[in-house]
Amino acid sequence: MYNGFRGAKLHLDGLANIHLNGLLQMTNTTKQSSAHVFYPKPFKFNKSRSFSTTFAFAIDADLPGHGGHGLAFVISSSMNFEYAIPQEYIGLFNASNNDNISNHIFAVELDIVQNPMFEDIDGNHVGIDVNGLKSIDSASAAYYSDEELKSVSLRGTPMKIWIDYDGEKMLLNVTLAPLKHPKPKKNLLSTHVNLSSVLLDSMYVGFSSATGLTGTEHYISVWRKKYEELKEPWEQECTSHRFSFKDLYAATKGFRDSELIGSGGFGKVYKGVIPSTHTQIAVKKVSHDSRQGMREFVSEIVTMRRLRHRNLVQLLGYCRRNGELFLVYEYMPNGSLDKFLFKSKSSNLSWSWRFNIVKGVATALLYLHEEWEQVVLHRDVKSSNVLLDANMNARLGDFGLARLYDHESNPRSTRVVGTFGYIAPELSITGKSTTATDVFAFGIFLLEVACGRRPNIVQEFSTEEFVLVDWVYDCWKKGAILETSDPNLKGDYQGEEMELVLKLGLLCSHPKPGSRPSMRQAVHFLNGDSILPEIPSDYDHQSNYFFGGTWRRSMSVLSSSSSSISQATVSSDSSVVHVGR
Structure with missing residues (x-):
C-alpha cells in the first residue's frame, strides 16, 4: 500500500507518469497509445489464489461522450506487452493472442467504449476478463446506495473500486462507488469464476490503459487504506x-x-x-x-x-x-467483576457468587502456574481483569502482560509491570516477576471481593488514603476482622467462609514472598482440604518497605520518569510489550 506513488519504484512504460503529489497518470491526450504500471516484483499466490484490492481512479475524456478506451486492473504472468495493441485491446492483447489460454491474464476493465467485437453491453461498463477482452461477466457502471441501484458515469467523477476474490468459493466480487461514498453492502458484480488455471504461483500486479482516436486521461490514486495492517x-x-x-x-x-x-x-x-x-x-x-x-x-x-x-x-x-x-x-456477557463490586451503588453480588468467583480464579492461577506445559505468570491479577460469563462464573482474562517460562527454570529478569496496589514489594526492587508476585496480587484481589473496597481506600470524611491490607490486618489484630466485610452484603454471608477469604487474602499478600502460600495451597484452603494457618507474628505491612518510604519513592520515580505510565497500570519500560496494559 502506498499513500501516493512517489518513491514506490514501480515499473512504468508507455505514457505512464507519476506526479509530484504521488498521483499516477496512466495516459494523456496522446491518441492511440497505451501505458502499463506494475509492481516490479511478482506476488506469491497461495493455493486458494485469493486476493483483494481497492483503488481510486478518474477518467477524463477529451470529448464528452467519446474517448477511449479504458483502464484495467491486471494480474499477469508477465510485464512484457510490447506486442499488445492500444485502443480496443486496452494495451493487453492483439488480434492473434486475444482469448489465448496461455496468456495467464486476469483483468477487471473499466471500459468507456462499446465494442461489438467483444460483445460489450454498453459504453460505460465494468467487465471481468480472463485471457481476453470478451468479458465473462459485466455490468453497467453503478453502485448501491441504501440498497438502491444508482447508475454512475465512469467519466469525469473520481470513483473507487473494490475487487475481492475468494479462491476457495471461486467467487469474484466487484464493487463500485463514488470516491467519498462508503463501500456499498451490495456488490455490482458477484461472479463465480475458477482462476486456478489462470493464476500461476507467481504473478505481476498492476494496471493497463489505452487511448483511441481521441485522447483520454486515466488517473489512479491509492490512499492509505483504512483496513491497512502491519504484517511482517x-x-x-x-x-x-x-x-x-x-x-x-x-x-x-x-x-x-x-x-x-x-x-x-x-x-x-x-x-x-x-x-x-x-x-x-x-x-x-x-x-x-x-x-x-x-x-x-x-x-x-x-x-x-x-x-x-x-x-x-x-x-x-x-x-x-x-x-x-x-x-x-x-466475549463475556456479564462484564468485569469490578463493575459489580464498585460501580453500582448497591451491589447485588451475593456472597455465594463471590465465594465461587474467588475459587474459580484460584484454580485458574493454579493451572497457569503448575498444570500447563509452561509456567504462565499473569502479572495483572485484579477484579477488573476477572470477567463473568453468562452463568456468573469467573474467567480470568487479559493476558496483555503475561509471561511464560519453562518449569524447573528461573523466570527471566524483567521490568516492573502491573497495577498500583497489586504490585508485590520485592517486584519494585528486583524487577523479577514470579509465581509469588501473582499470589500477592491474588491476595489483594481476595480482600477486594470480601471487603467490596479497592486496594487504596479513601476515608469517608477525608481525602486521605489508606491501604486495604493494612486496614484488614489492623482489624484482625483487634479480633474484629469480620467488620471489614462488604456492607452491601448486610451480613448475609457464611462467617467461616468470609473469615477464610479475609485471612487467606492477608497470607497471600504477606510482605515476604517466601511466607506466601502457593496457588495449590490456596486452592486447598478454599476447598476445605487443608486448614488455614494463623497469621504469622512477623506479618506487619506498616513497618515493611513495601508500604513504607522505599516502595512509595520507587513508584514515584517510575511515575515521573515515563509519561506513558498510566494511573491504573504501571510499567518502567517503554517497550510495546509492557506499556499501558
Missing part, C-alpha cells in the same frame, strides 16, 4: 491466529463508542460480532509506539492461545495495524 514475514507462522483488521472493524461497527465496554491505562475494549461466523468477541485495542520485542510478544500470544481452562477467558488471536495492537478474546 515472520508472522507467516502466526497466520491462523491473526484476525484481519477489516473483520474487527466490521465486528465492532467501526470501533463505535456504542460498542465500548471498558477502558483504562491498557487502552479500550469493544464488544463485537464477526459477521461471517456470528461469533461474539471482545477486542482490546492497545496503542504502542515501539516494535521492540514485538516478535517475541506475538509468539507468546500464539502460545497462550492454546491455554484451555474453564476459568480462563479464551484468547482467540490478535491483529496489528499502524501503531495499534488488537487482542481478541471470547
Whole structure:
C-alpha cells in the first residue's frame, strides 16, 4: 500500500507518469497509445489464489461522450506487452493472442467504449476478463446506495473500486462507488469464476490503459487504506491466529463508542460480532509506539492461545495495524467483576457468587502456574481483569502482560509491570516477576471481593488514603476482622467462609514472598482440604518497605520518569510489550 506513488519504484512504460503529489497518470491526450504500471516484483499466490484490492481512479475524456478506451486492473504472468495493441485491446492483447489460454491474464476493465467485437453491453461498463477482452461477466457502471441501484458515469467523477476474490468459493466480487461514498453492502458484480488455471504461483500486479482516436486521461490514486495492517514475514507462522483488521472493524461497527465496554491505562475494549461466523468477541485495542520485542510478544500470544481452562477467558488471536495492537478474546456477557463490586451503588453480588468467583480464579492461577506445559505468570491479577460469563462464573482474562517460562527454570529478569496496589514489594526492587508476585496480587484481589473496597481506600470524611491490607490486618489484630466485610452484603454471608477469604487474602499478600502460600495451597484452603494457618507474628505491612518510604519513592520515580505510565497500570519500560496494559 502506498499513500501516493512517489518513491514506490514501480515499473512504468508507455505514457505512464507519476506526479509530484504521488498521483499516477496512466495516459494523456496522446491518441492511440497505451501505458502499463506494475509492481516490479511478482506476488506469491497461495493455493486458494485469493486476493483483494481497492483503488481510486478518474477518467477524463477529451470529448464528452467519446474517448477511449479504458483502464484495467491486471494480474499477469508477465510485464512484457510490447506486442499488445492500444485502443480496443486496452494495451493487453492483439488480434492473434486475444482469448489465448496461455496468456495467464486476469483483468477487471473499466471500459468507456462499446465494442461489438467483444460483445460489450454498453459504453460505460465494468467487465471481468480472463485471457481476453470478451468479458465473462459485466455490468453497467453503478453502485448501491441504501440498497438502491444508482447508475454512475465512469467519466469525469473520481470513483473507487473494490475487487475481492475468494479462491476457495471461486467467487469474484466487484464493487463500485463514488470516491467519498462508503463501500456499498451490495456488490455490482458477484461472479463465480475458477482462476486456478489462470493464476500461476507467481504473478505481476498492476494496471493497463489505452487511448483511441481521441485522447483520454486515466488517473489512479491509492490512499492509505483504512483496513491497512502491519504484517511482517515472520508472522507467516502466526497466520491462523491473526484476525484481519477489516473483520474487527466490521465486528465492532467501526470501533463505535456504542460498542465500548471498558477502558483504562491498557487502552479500550469493544464488544463485537464477526459477521461471517456470528461469533461474539471482545477486542482490546492497545496503542504502542515501539516494535521492540514485538516478535517475541506475538509468539507468546500464539502460545497462550492454546491455554484451555474453564476459568480462563479464551484468547482467540490478535491483529496489528499502524501503531495499534488488537487482542481478541471470547466475549463475556456479564462484564468485569469490578463493575459489580464498585460501580453500582448497591451491589447485588451475593456472597455465594463471590465465594465461587474467588475459587474459580484460584484454580485458574493454579493451572497457569503448575498444570500447563509452561509456567504462565499473569502479572495483572485484579477484579477488573476477572470477567463473568453468562452463568456468573469467573474467567480470568487479559493476558496483555503475561509471561511464560519453562518449569524447573528461573523466570527471566524483567521490568516492573502491573497495577498500583497489586504490585508485590520485592517486584519494585528486583524487577523479577514470579509465581509469588501473582499470589500477592491474588491476595489483594481476595480482600477486594470480601471487603467490596479497592486496594487504596479513601476515608469517608477525608481525602486521605489508606491501604486495604493494612486496614484488614489492623482489624484482625483487634479480633474484629469480620467488620471489614462488604456492607452491601448486610451480613448475609457464611462467617467461616468470609473469615477464610479475609485471612487467606492477608497470607497471600504477606510482605515476604517466601511466607506466601502457593496457588495449590490456596486452592486447598478454599476447598476445605487443608486448614488455614494463623497469621504469622512477623506479618506487619506498616513497618515493611513495601508500604513504607522505599516502595512509595520507587513508584514515584517510575511515575515521573515515563509519561506513558498510566494511573491504573504501571510499567518502567517503554517497550510495546509492557506499556499501558
